[in-house]
Amino acid sequence: MNEPINKADIAIVGAGMAGASLAASLGKDARIVLLEAEDIAGYHSTGRSAAFWSETYGGPAVQPLTSASFDFLHSGGFLGNRGAVHLAGPGDDRHLDRLEAEFAGRVRLERLDRSMLEERIPGLRPGFDEGLAEPTCRDIDVAGMHAHYLAEARRAGVELKTNARLLSAERGAGGWRLQTAAGEVRADMLVNAAGAWADSVAVLAGRRPIGIAPLRRTMVQLAVDPATRPDMPLVMDAAGRYYFKPEAGGRLWLSPHDETPIDPCDVAPEEIDVALAIDRFQHVVDWSVTRKERAWAGLRSFAPDRAPVYGPSAADDSFFWFAGQGGFGIQTAPAAAAIGAALLLRTPLPESLGSIDPSRYLPRRFG
Template sequence: MSSFQADIAIIGAGIAGASLAAMIGDRARTLLIEAESQPGYHSTGRSAAFWSESYGGPLVQPLTTASGPWMAARGFLHPRGCIHIATTEGRPALATLAEELDAGGVDYELLERAALEQAIPRLSAAFVAGLSEPTCQDIDVAALHGHFLGEAKRAGAQLLTDAAVETITRAGDGWEVRTRAGVVRAPLLVNAAGAWASPVATLAGASPIEIQPYRRTMAQLITDPPMAADMPLVMDALGRFYFRPETGGRLWLSPHDETAVAAHDVAPEELDVAIAIDQFEHVVDWRVVRRERAWAGLRSFAPDRLPVYGFDPVAPGFFWFAGQGGFGIQTAPAAAMVGAALLLDAPLPEAVSGIDVGLYGPGRFA
């Protein structure tokens, strides 16, 4: 069996592991362990692909905000805009969102019915108010993930694919990870396994932090009228759905579902897709002509729905970089800057120096 040695072994080569390896750069010999034949197969490759400072809540927003300039400077963001819409029942949620954006210094504009009608043609009369978030942008996820993998490789990182982890044991002052592709030994072990983060921690004897995977459904539709390419992302203030334009007049629709599941290669449930389409046709007076495809991805949350970054309090050299929910891509640059600094005991880069990284430490669950 092949044997590999590194300074830092990272389990998971999705957006979390890839970004962290890229930010570590040539400061350490890094090896990425990926269970699949290609990185990003599960959550990264199934993302809804937008950058929104309101998404994830006020304690995630600083990571999103810090990531924006980094991604924009490298061409990974493209203008979109977002409108949160509310029925009378949803007005309090809209007001809470406005308060959070005020506190975070995020630009927004409150909209009444006339403005909503102009922005979203044939919107149901039930939606009486909205909030425009003009800074929301699309993310080129594939390019971003590829960039991180490329940067990591240029810095000397190795990537093992088809390398599902079988056992993890302490070996002297370090770790031995037995995978299907060989045995990896390293003083430091990073848990960037996404939906599989809790099973990885169990194998390593680390703290039993529950990182719960949830299934999120998405469908690609053709509608009549077709969704205009320059329309904003539309999100329900009560979190019941969102939809956004895709190429060729198509749209992506999600029922914003969160169904707790065990980590696996998830597929969409037909009932979830049917509910989403029915709900959509009550939001706008658009007919769904055809459902072209549907898929599902995994979002993984810690109990308090904040990410987990830092060294485990009971397993020496075991580092958590997990629990990034559905905001892992939009926060990836800043999260990786934080993770690399904590892992290497280095100062925080200026872009994230104002973030209270103690909020994300695994010790909070002790």
């Protein structure tokens, strides 16, 4: 068993996918303490994700990170076949044009007419006559991936402290002195991978917040008639008002694609959002909803420009941001962790990330 670390090189606040992946990438080269406020790592966002790997998800600023993460996710066995359809409702064709323009030459997208859509989405209602196929889209084994990173971190000597909410953080001549609910931790560098709590951690550390906003995302599991086919694609509204995908046992996972501003908390779904999701779904297909089996909500957090934030504070390179990863933090985790580790250790990026410019994600862009 590893001895407790009394003085770490790096303390990482947050053990969700962001913190766990970064800890696993750093663990062999530095003494790391991973601080998790809850008793279960990844409780608020990672553990509630209906994640998929989609190169269009998150927009052009995120796509290079997603694409660069594919090899790791594929070789690790974390991806399953799915495919996606971006569906245009009446009058929404311009959103398909926008997607094609944004990702031209970078993501494989194929135009679908009504007959092609009917083959992929049984029971499609009239008026949905155009779409885009994104055949490279995959399901992600979120739990397996998170467990992998935590296990890799543990094998590398990272110490995970749960129930260790950060209470205060002071920077002195000897480094950071952190008071947590699990006791004191000292570290040379402090990494803010706290997701929806990222700005709060910055304030505790006496650093200027960036304006990372927590948003609520609602999911509902339905039993439907006819039951979903296992080979049906993920269906995403091109205008961003819903998405749904088949799940085991003929179930359906559905979201109204909501982004409701909320204070960081143990978030719960609102019935109005569940009802809105079902209403939007029933305007797309003629399936019957036979039972609402469960609903849940998770937190996603965005920087003001909706791009992730990786890098040292402009005022203090001992305080490092690794946050603002919205709903795409899981599909980009391998590339993000490699970038974060390279910046922290001041080493070159791996060759596989050679086409990515890390400077576009630095916090200094906010002034």
